[in-house]
Amino acid sequence: xxxxxxxxxxxxxxxxxxxxxxxxGIKADLGQAACDVAVCVxxxxxxxxxxxxxxxxxGWGAQDISVHESGAxxxxxxxxxxxxxxxxxxxxxxxxxxxxxxxxxQLVAQKALRALNTELTPIVCVGESxxxxxxxxxxxxxxxxxxxxxxxxxxxxxxxxxxxxxxVWAIGTGKTATPEMAQEVHAMLRAKxxxxxxxxxxxxxxxxxxxxxxDNARELLAxxxxxxxxxxxxxxxxxxxxxxxxxx
Ligand code: PGA
Numbered sequence: 001x002x003x004x005x006x007x008x009x010x011x012x013x014x015x016x017x018x019x020x021x022x023x024x025g026i027k028a029d030l031g032q033a034a035c036d037v038a039v040c041v042x043x044x045x046x047x048x049x050x051x052x053x054x055x056x057x058x059g060w061g062a063q064d065i066s067v068h069e070s071g072a073x074x075x076x077x078x079x080x081x082x083x084x085x086x087x088x089x090x091x092x093x094x095x096x097x098x099x100x101x102x103x104x105x106q107l108v109a110q111k112a113l114r115a116l117n118t119e120l121t122p123i124v125c126v127g128e129s130x131x132x133x134x135x136x137x138x139x140x141x142x143x144x145x146x147x148x149x150x151x152x153x154x155x156x157x158x159x160x161x162x163x164x165x166x167x168v169w170a171i172g173t174g175k176t177a178t179p180e181m182a183q184e185v186h187a188m189l190r191a192k193x194x195x196x197x198x199x200x201x202x203x204x205x206x207x208x209x210x211x212x213x214x215d216n217a218r219e220l221l222a223x224x225x226x227x228x229x230x231x232x233x234x235x236x237x238x239x240x241x242x243x244x245x246x247x248x
Pocket of ligand 1: 009166170171172173174209210211212230231232233234
């Protein structure tokens, strides 16, 4: 059985004061969560997360890393720096990075490798746009995105990644993929993993992301290949994030 993971993606939101309220709210009612829980936060708040979460079962991480180890890359954050703040996770290849920063699938794969080489778990995001879905290209687009990662990683490394299927048209729009639509893509992704290694394929978590909310989480999370959620908007409200955790 794969243990589910509910990961928050705060995106470019937060302040020291607001984060304290949010994290304390989550901690207060987390109880004995039967799933893994993490928050991926803007880099300046990693120290705050470490201070607030170190004594809890909640993990933390960042939303991107540089593909480079260190050096003259102004504005970038190195994977090794995240380790200084005891991060466990880093999101790579979020559609907002692919779109606004022109990140290619090959670059995303190299970032995943950089994370793994730094003992971080990469949450590798894939997903199609509305135009691509309507053109019947979902499997091709998502397949190409994941193939780049499969080409860059050996099976031992593959076993350590998390994949997040996030249809771009569902992100922040309130439009969620139906459980059946999401399951179809998750099953396709699982089949690709099976082609690499059937044992590894059974263990890799594939999260769904895109307007997952308390009122749709339960049915999405009930699908056989949906192993958790990457939660944007709903991760910014303690009550909503907790409701999704409890649904898992
Ligand atoms: P959303 O974002 O839950 O606000 O749709 C998900 C994500 O982009 O990771």
